[in-house]
Amino acid sequence: MRFGIVVTDPSDWTARAIASGLERCGAEAVYLNFSELSAPVGAGLRLEADGSDLFGLDGLVVRDLGRSGAVDVAFRFEALCVLQELGLPIVNPPQAISRAANKFATSIALHQSGVPHPRTLVTTSLSAATEFVARHRRAVSKPLFGYKGRGLALLTPEDPSHLREVLAKSGVVYLQEFLESSAPSPRDIRTFVVGGRVAGAIYRVAPPGSWISNLARGGAPVRCPLTPEIEDLALRAAAAVGTVYSGVDLLETSGGLSVLEVNGTPSGWGVFQAWGIDVGEMIASAVLRIAEGSL
Ligand SMILES: Nc1ncnc2c1ncn2[C@@H]1O[C@H](COP(=O)(O)OP(=O)(O)O)[C@@H](O)[C@H]1O
Numbered sequence: 001m002r003f004g005i006v007v008t009d010p011s012d013w014t015a016r017a018i019a020s021g022l023e024r025c026g027a028e029a030v031y032l033n034f035s036e037l038s039a040p041v042g043a044g045l046r047l048e049a050d051g052s053d054l055f056g057l058d059g060l061v062v063r064d065l066g067r068s069g070a071v072d073v074a075f076r077f078e079a080l081c082v083l084q085e086l087g088l089p090i091v092n093p094p095q096a097i098s099r100a101a102n103k104f105a106t107s108i109a110l111h112q113s114g115v116p117h118p119r120t121l122v123t124t125s126l127s128a129a130t131e132f133v134a135r136h137r138r139a140v141s142k143p144l145f146g147y148k149g150r151g152l153a154l155l156t157p158e159d160p161s162h163l164r165e166v167l168a169k170s171g172v173v174y175l176q177e178f179l180e181s182s183a184p185s186p187r188d189i190r191t192f193v194v195g196g197r198v199a200g201a202i203y204r205v206a207p208p209g210s211w212i213s214n215l216a217r218g219g220a221p222v223r224c225p226l227t228p229e230i231e232d233l234a235l236r237a238a239a240a241v242g243t244v245y246s247g248v249d250l251l252e253t254s255g256g257l258s259v260l261e262v263n264g265t266p267s268g269w270g271v272f273q274a275w276g277i278d279v280g281e282m283i284a285s286a287v288l289r290i291a292e293g294s295l
């Protein structure tokens with residue numbers, strides 16, 4: 001069997017781990033850069049990336065769709081949807097990638113599944129946003145399609161200028177109550193879920209003076225032992241968003257764990273660094289089972 005791995009940087013650790021996992025299972029893996037994606041539509045329909053005919057594959061694993069703007073992301077995403085409609089197994093399914101990328105959609109999915117999630121307001125209204133920050137005293141503003149801890153701000157009622165700026169720039173603001181970590185210093189828990197199992201978890205300890213714990217923002221990966229509560233919430237959150245593999249972020253609070261978000265194209269590097277757990281092999285085996293119709 002031959003699988004495509006959609007990735008921009010072929011030296012990406014997770015993409016390489018998935019490719020090695022597929023090869024160890026006797027399958028072939030080919031890297032596909034969606035910045036080299038074409039769809040000639042005419043007498044027939046083709047989809048090609050990096051010279052490969054995507055209809056000739058047995059499945060796709062999406063590690064990184066590549067981004068530049070909303071319009072070309074819509075093209076890349078639509079290509080995935082077409083491939084899926086024509087029967088190609090895609091991991092993660094396009095709907096799950098889209099739900100995970102859009103923090104509003106994730107919040108709704110978590111809420112509908114009864115997964116604990118901080119109180120959140122998504123609004124186009126300055127007065128509603130101002131009222132939310134006043135009520136919670138401390139609120140986090142996040143880009144609706146944010147990642148890697150970028151563009152986050154901690155807001156207080158004393159400084160309303162950030163809300164005006166975000167609304168003027170984006171037209172919508174995603175606000176969340178700030179949850180005080182019950183840990184000795186701010187950290188979150190990143191769990192890695194594959195095929196209905198939790199592969200492992202790490203604490204990401206925020207750097208001194210910061211409350212943002214993403215590894216890309218200086219967070220340090222530290223082993224986090226699994227507990228029944230962590231496993232239960234991570235699995236329920238992953239299922240709510242519909243992912244086959246995902247990174248689920250949780251916060252420890254005095255009232256228990258709260259799920260912040262589900263990442264639909266997560267890196268497996270942190271859990272490998274801390275535990276030596278190779279999620280590539282697990283993702284490869286899940287993809288093969290899906291392609292064979294047994295998952
Ligand atoms: N409501 C919150 N209360 C406290 N800390 C938060 C909250 N939301 C996010 N954080 C911190 O910021 C980090 C990034 O937030 P997250 O929602 O996961 O966005 P991103 O997609 O950028 O990773 C979290 O891992 C956590 O450390």
Ligand SMILES: [Mg+2]
Nearest residue numbers: 148149249261
């Ligand atoms: Mg996160």
